[in-house]
Amino acid sequence: MAAYSIVHTTRQRYREAVHRSRNEVRLHPLDSLTQRVAAAEVDVNPPAEVAVSIDYYNNLVWSVAVEAPHRELVLAVSSEVELAPPSFEPVIEHPWDDDALAFNPTIEFTAASPRVPRLDAVDILLQECGVRYRDASSLVRANAELRERFAYVPGATTVGTGLLEVLERRVGVCQDFAHVMLAMARQAGWPARYVSGYLLPRRSDAIGESHAWVEIATPDGRWVGLDPTHGIAVRDGHIRVAVGRDYDDVAPVRGIFAGQLPGEPPEVTVVIRQLEMASNPGPPHYAMADQ
Amino acid sequence: MALTYRVDDILPSAPVVEPPLRAERLWFEEHGVNFGVVVGHDVVQRPIPFDPIPRRIPKAEWAGLERGLLQRVAALDEFVRDVFDSQRILRAGRIPAAVVYGSTAFLRYASGAEARKPGQVCVAGTDLVKVGGQWIVLEDNLRVPSGVAYALAARRAMVDLHRDELAEFRPRSISDYPRRLRAALDDRAQGDGLVVVLSPGPYNAAYYEHRELAREMGCRLVTSYELIASHRGCWLQEGSQRYPVSAVYHRYSPEYLDPVGGSPESLIGVPALLGAWRSGNLGLANAPTCGVADDKSLFPYVPAMIRFYLGETPLLQQPPTLDMTDPKQRAHAIDAFDDHVFKPVDGSGGKGIVFGPEATGSDRDYVLTMAQARPTALVAQPVLEIDRLPCVAEDGSTETRRCDLRPFVIYGRDPWVLPGGLTRVAPDKDSWLVNSSAGGGIKDTWIEA
Numbered sequence: 001m002a003a004y005s006i007v008h009t010t011r012q013r014y015r016e017a018v019h020r021s022r023n024e025v026r027l028h029p030l031d032s033l034t035q036r037v038a039a040a041e042v043d044v045n046p047p048a049e050v051a052v053s054i055d056y057y058n059n060l061v062w063s064v065a066v067e068a069p070h071r072e073l074v075l076a077v078s079s080e081v082e083l084a085p086p087s088f089e090p091v092i093e094h095p096w097d098d099d100a101l102a103f104n105p106t107i108e109f110t111a112a113s114p115r116v117p118r119l120d121a122v123d124i125l126l127q128e129c130g131v132r133y134r135d136a137s138s139l140v141r142a143n144a145e146l147r148e149r150f151a152y153v154p155g156a157t158t159v160g161t162g163l164l165e166v167l168e169r170r171v172g173v174c175q176d177f178a179h180v181m182l183a184m185a186r187q188a189g190w191p192a193r194y195v196s197g198y199l200l201p202r203r204s205d206a207i208g209e210s211h212a213w214v215e216i217a218t219p220d221g222r223w224v225g226l227d228p229t230h231g232i233a234v235r236d237g238h239i240r241v242a243v244g245r246d247y248d249d250v251a252p253v254r255g256i257f258a259g260q261l262p263g264e265p266p267e268v269t270v271v272i273r274q275l276e277m278a279s280n281p282g283p284p285h286y287a288m289a290d291q
Numbered sequence: 292m293a294l295t296y297r298v299d300d301i302l303p304s305a306p307v308v309e310p311p312l313r314a315e316r317l318w319f320e321e322h323g324v325n326f327g328v329v330v331g332h333d334v335v336q337r338p339i340p341f342d343p344i345p346r347r348i349p350k351a352e353w354a355g356l357e358r359g360l361l362q363r364v365a366a367l368d369e370f371v372r373d374v375f376d377s378q379r380i381l382r383a384g385r386i387p388a389a390v391v392y393g394s395t396a397f398l399r400y401a402s403g404a405e406a407r408k409p410g411q412v413c414v415a416g417t418d419l420v421k422v423g424g425q426w427i428v429l430e431d432n433l434r435v436p437s438g439v440a441y442a443l444a445a446r447r448a449m450v451d452l453h454r455d456e457l458a459e460f461r462p463r464s465i466s467d468y469p470r471r472l473r474a475a476l477d478d479r480a481q482g483d484g485l486v487v488v489l490s491p492g493p494y495n496a497a498y499y500e501h502r503e504l505a506r507e508m509g510c511r512l513v514t515s516y517e518l519i520a521s522h523r524g525c526w527l528q529e530g531s532q533r534y535p536v537s538a539v540y541h542r543y544s545p546e547y548l549d550p551v552g553g554s555p556e557s558l559i560g561v562p563a564l565l566g567a568w569r570s571g572n573l574g575l576a577n578a579p580t581c582g583v584a585d586d587k588s589l590f591p592y593v594p595a596m597i598r599f600y601l602g603e604t605p606l607l608q609q610p611p612t613l614d615m616t617d618p619k620q621r622a623h624a625i626d627a628f629d630d631h632v633f634k635p636v637d638g639s640g641g642k643g644i645v646f647g648p649e650a651t652g653s654d655r656d657y658v659l660t661m662a663q664a665r666p667t668a669l670v671a672q673p674v675l676e677i678d679r680l681p682c683v684a685e686d687g688s689t690e691t692r693r694c695d696l697r698p699f700v701i702y703g704r705d706p707w708v709l710p711g712g713l714t715r716v717a718p719d720k721d722s723w724l725v726n727s728s729a730g731g732g733i734k735d736t737w738i739e740a
Contacts, residue, residue: 022521022551022562051522051570056399063566065521102384111393112667249399256550256562 023255113245208272311687340732396582413576462737479574484535538574
């Protein structure tokens with residue numbers, strides 16, 4: 001068991017004061033068997049009204065409403081997460097067949113989604129990677145080899161870059177790798193979902209990073225994580241924050257403001273620190289900003 | 292030599308004959324009963340064409356329609372709730388899950404406790420035609436069913452211009468509609484506050500209707516700029532004053548209501564309006580969940596919904612709808628191209644509809660391309676030779692034209708069908724499309740008392 005503290009700060013500057021803003025924040029880590037959330041809070045500056053809700057995919061959402069004029073919005077999410085090693089090996093044992101999928105809720109994740117449309121270019125890529133329909137080992141191998149076909153280049157794409165452009169240019173960041181992998185998995189007959197979260201830093205007290213990968217549903221009711229950016233199956237180096245069909249369902253901060261000029265891209269910093277379990281016996285504290 | 296006169300010469304010059312439909316045209320102009328038609332890049336508001344020969348429906352025939360409509364809307368409302376709840380109908384395999392999950396109108400953003408309550412549908416407008424004397428449902432409009440104010444105007448025009456005929460038939464009154472709608476909105480109101488009509492604005496084709504319904508219901512007509520919302524509720528901003536809003540009757544397609552959760556590039560709508568609804572602090576009609584039930588790819592499954600949720604046999608017929616994702620059905624539709632009408636699943640106002648019998652070469656290419664590239668975006672139905680009604684032609688003679696009927700159901704605690712509806716009329720005797728955006732007109736609908 002290892003515990004981590006995460007501070008994820010989003011600083012949105014506006015070119016001139018905005019009268020009010022509305023944002024939805026999906027940065028509360030997921031509570032699951034392998035990952036317990038000991039504490040999570042969002043601190044907003046300027047002061048805001050914050051409400052909590054659960055979305056369609058069971059992600060926790062903070063709705064943040066700022067009423068006063070402001071030139072800058074700072075959303076600081078602090079959380080503490082305890083990770084248990086997964087109780088099973090991240091392997092896909094059985095393939096799906098039509099009967100198994102017919103009444104299974106995971107079928108939702110076989111459908112095309114707004115950011116992951118069905119494309120002929122994906123079928124071509126599947127062929128190129130030697131992925132056979134509903135064949136697990138060839139899909140896992142394609143995940144391991146995606147970096148050989150696509151270049152990881154920070155800044156080469158934006159959050160809005162479409163799948164087709166990524167497939168044509170063969171370049172992207174983790175979000176794009178995840179979308180490509182989702183498209184491949186779905187067109188190869190697997191239910192697959194997008195996961196946003198963090199990658200644990202290799203040394204303690206380091207600047208962490210937001211990350212994205214995919215999960216493939218197996219017929220025995222498990223979701224197996226595949227991280228195409230690193231070419232690995234997810235074991236214990238990842239912290240899961242939100243799941244959905246694609247990036248648009250899990251965007252960490254999404255919102256709108258009343259003002260004249262477009263905002264600049266937000267500045268995001270993530271600091272992940274490993275906690276000494278023994279020296280951290282204090283009770284977890286749940287707190288909301290300005291409630 | 293005797294003078295001979297031709298009769299024409301001794302009569303005074305012939306009296307000025309009123310051109311046909313002049314009185315009707317003037318009435319609609321005077322009363323501003325406009326419908327916006329796209330001309331180039333603009334929306335031009337024009338008086339809607341009106342035909343003075345009413346459609347008459349006998350009492351017993353209407354009673355059957357009424358029962359069928361109430362049944363249909365009850366099942367659709369259950370379906371909407373179920374899709375946002377445990378999805379029983381999908382688990383039972385009565386509707387292919389892929390059709391629901393693949394629907395772009397399934398607005399998952401609306402999910403939550405409010406989406407599971409009865410009465411998601413407040414107003415439903417169901418399009419029907421008669422084929423060989425039998426009523427057939429063509430589509431269910433649950434997102435933003437429009438047209439009722441035009442039906443009310445058609446009745447007032449008849450009162451003003453054809454009073455004797457009206458007095459003779461004595462159709463059932465339709466003037467109760469605004470009061471009924473207001474009551475349904477009051478039922479959905481959360482807390483104390485104003486009930487407002489939210490319109491996209493004067494560029495919307497049916498702006499006349501938004502204004503008219505607001506006036507008749509005693510509600511403020513507002514645009515998105517006047518409303519402020521957060522998860523705590525909704526307010527009308529007027530100068531420096533803010534007045535709480537308890538319910539919104541909106542005329543937006545639901546995916547455009549709230550830019551925070553809607554399509555990321557869209558800036559229209561009221562930020563956090565769905566948040567206010569989801570947290571139970573605002574009534575919204577129709578609920579933003581309703582789109583999924585008016586997706587044309589779900590239409591073939593409405594009879595299955597009626598059987599599943601109500602345990603009843605569907606009372607109204609509907610044409611078979613071909614699923615273009617199924618290779619066999621697609622091949623059939625394409626082989627018999629001239630016998631089919633092709634509809635985009637998320638369209639309205641006749642936009643993108645291709646009629647096999649009168650398709651041009653480029654229409655045909657478009658359908659063939661779409662059927663290959665995006666088969667989920669298209670459905671095909673057999674072309675129906677729908678019954679025609681007598682109408683007054685341009686030259687004053689009587690001709691028959693294709694017509695449909697859109698009755699309106701107000702759904703909720705006290706379901707009610709407006710005794711009448713909007714009869715839409717094709718613009719001429721050859722036209723297939725009755726949509727007002729395609730130049731179609733309207734006529735009054737008389738239900739025998």
